Amino acid sequence: xxxxxxxxxxxGFPIVFSLVLLFMVGELTGQQSSGESKGPQKFSASxxxxxxxxxxxxxxxxxxRVAVYENLVLQIEKTGKFQHVxxxxxxxxxxxxxxxxLRTTARAFTEGSQKKRxxxxxxxxxxxxxxxxxxxxxxxxxxxxDIKGKVLMxxxxxxxxxDFSKKVxxxxxxxx
Amino acid sequence: xxxxxxPRIDVSVATNYCRAGEPRIWVHGxxxxxxxxxxxxxxxxxxxxxxxxxxxxxNEALQAQVQLVVGGQSIKNNSxxxxxxxxxxxxxxxNGKKISVEASxxxxxxxxxxxxxxxxxxxxxxxxxxxxxGSRVLSLFSHEIDILTVEFRDGxxxxxxAVFAMPKGKAATFKKQLVALGAKTTVPLAGQEPDKK
Numbered sequence: 001x002x003x004x005x006x007x008x009x010x011x012g013f014p015i016v017f018s019l020v021l022l023f024m025v026g027e028l029t030g031q032q033s034s035g036e037s038k039g040p041q042k043f044s045a046s047x048x049x050x051x052x053x054x055x056x057x058x059x060x061x062x063x064x065r066v067a068v069y070e071n072l073v074l075q076i077e078k079t080g081k082f083q084h085v086x087x088x089x090x091x092x093x094x095x096x097x098x099x100x101x102l103r104t105t106a107r108a109f110t111e112g113s114q115k116k117r118x119x120x121x122x123x124x125x126x127x128x129x130x131x132x133x134x135x136x137x138x139x140x141x142x143x144x145x146d147i148k149g150k151v152l153m154x155x156x157x158x159x160x161x162x163d164f165s166k167k168v169x170x171x172x173x174x175x176x
Numbered sequence: 177x178x179x180x181x182x183p184r185i186d187v188s189v190a191t192n193y194c195r196a197g198e199p200r201i202w203v204h205g206x207x208x209x210x211x212x213x214x215x216x217x218x219x220x221x222x223x224x225x226x227x228x229x230x231x232x233x234x235n236e237a238l239q240a241q242v243q244l245v246v247g248g249q250s251i252k253n254n255s256x257x258x259x260x261x262x263x264x265x266x267x268x269x270x271n272g273k274k275i276s277v278e279a280s281x282x283x284x285x286x287x288x289x290x291x292x293x294x295x296x297x298x299x300x301x302x303x304x305x306x307x308x309x310g311s312r313v314l315s316l317f318s319h320e321i322d323i324l325t326v327e328f329r330d331g332x333x334x335x336x337x338a339v340f341a342m343p344k345g346k347a348a349t350f351k352k353q354l355v356a357l358g359a360k361t362t363v364p365l366a367g368q369e370p371d372k373k
Contacts, residue, residue, distance in 0.1 A: 063288055066337030070247040087335050
């Protein structure tokens with residue numbers, strides 16, 4: 001029995017040791033590779049101007065259009081990435097040299113029903129898809145993406161605009 | 177003898193157990209019924225009060241108890257307050273703060289309809305505890321409301337928007353008065369020409 005246990009020890013220890021070593025090497029190389037491919041290019045700007053939403057060809061009700069805009073302003077201010085968040089038409093924005101501009105265009109809108117959502121839990125979702133385009137002072141595109149906001153379960157229909165603006169704020173954090 | 181008695185005892189215990197369980201089920205059922213009934217009653221009463229509000233306010237100057245949905249600047253979203261037309265401006269007072277918008281600076285004013293659930297807030301959260309999806313029944317109780325959307329520019333020409341939820345039938349009155357005071361609108365009231373932004 002002693003002989004067997006000694007043999008096991010002599011074989012087992014190197015196997016365990018090499019496995020631990022392999023794991024550590026794997027972890028290190030994983031960290032390095034993730035470090036190399038970490039995130040998209042970061043941009044810097046002191047100020048952003050948010051233009052009024054363009055409803056496009058989508059029958060977006062005025063309250064949703066306004067809620068998209070006001071929630072965007074609130075959420076982008078909350079990111080703390082810019083010294084100033086200018087509203088559309090603000091005269092002070094004209095003198096900012098590194099100003100970036102955010103434009104939104106509605107792509108799709110489906111107005112659901114809060115009652116249906118909460119009674120059935122599978123029907124009545126409200127969703128809106130909006131194209132978000134951020135350009136620098138020279139007009140070069142920094143971000144150009146379609147973002148979807150939705151309310152699937154609890155909450156009022158207009159909550160879809162809040163969901164949308166939170167997603168845009170996340171993109172702002174990743175980009176600036 | 178003992179063998180004969182044991183089954184009798186067992187049967188009686190089992191019967192008693194079943195009988196003892198019945199009142200418990202009844203008590204649970206009764207409790208749930210009372211909870212659901214009280215929530216429904218409070219919902220109906222709240223709706224009744226909300227429905228009474230416009231008729232009282234209609235006798236006074238143009239004023240309504242509203243909920244600011246979004247766009248109050250210094251006033252938090254979802255605050256409840258008083259919306260009124262004072263001189264030539266639209267005023268909202270809520271949480272001890274006041275914001276005012278000149279009618280002439282309004283780019284567009286529009287009205288819409290929506291519905292709000294009668295059971296909201298803490299009562300709605302508490303209702304989630306009702307088993308077997310009982311809280312979903314409460315979602316069926318709702319009342320219609322008006323939505324007033326105002327888009328305007330401030331002194332620095334910056335664009336703003338605000339959305340208010342108010343008792344049914346009030347939004348059109350606000351729109352009519354503000355348009356008369358110089359506010360622009362793309363969707364005119366009956367008998368009015370649309371304005372260009």
